[in-house]
Amino acid sequence: MMMSEIAKDRMARSVRKRGSVSSLNGREFWQKELHGNTKKNTVSFTDEPSQRDNASRLTVQMENTYQLGPTKHFPAVIVNHILKDVLTNYLQEEQYEPELCRQMTKTISEVIKTQVKDLMIPRYKLIVIVHIGQLKSQSILIGSRCLWDPKSDTFSSYVFRNSSLFALASVYAVYFE
Structure with missing residues (x-):
């Protein structure tokens, strides 16, 4: 069964707008999208990292807070x-x-x-x-x-x-x- 070009464009736009792809295979995805019955299982993807992604990926230095003894002794x-x-x-x-x-x-x-x-x-x-x-x-x-x-x-x-x-x-x- 062939889909019309209009339906494919509409589905592609909705996928780009959400920024996610369902975990279903291609045919099941298009059938579920057409009927409006999609699963909530989605996987995010990005083609190129944005500036927001770079800011969220800043490295954080972890510090060991475990102490083997008192830092301030009893006076x-x-x-x-x-x-x-x-x-x-x-x-x-x-x-x-x-x-x-x-x-x-x-x-x-x-x-x-x-x-x-x-x-x-x-x-x-x-x-x-x-x-x-x-x-x-x-x-x-x-x-x-x-x-x-x-x-x-x-x-x-x-x-x-x-x-x-x-x-x-x-x-x-x-x-x-």
Whole structure:
């Protein structure tokens, strides 16, 4: 079956206008085009690259963003100053009372955590522990254990004493990869 030249020209114009060719073979394509029943499977083609294509093909340099360790280390000295200031300000004039000290440990640990977070040290998980006890000729041994990488993980602690109580504040900084 031969198609008229007018139908072929019309189909060629519509193909050029869309800029795509169907995945059907030639005869199926022309039959489907004539009846207006084409599949959506198309493959784009260009005879010559345009300026827009050149702009979209610009090379992009990729950068390796994987880090093997922290770019900014945890400032243990600055955190020591924070611990000293907070413990001194909150406990300088306090006398040991069990219920008050129980509440103070929570308050002091939250204040310390907030001030250390304000330093904006990226990718460190913080653990803040505060112990407050009475001074009465007794001894106490406080220990902690943790599995960590000594190259990137660290801690900071400070001990405060006044006439009736002692306080130990510790901040553990664990690098999160």
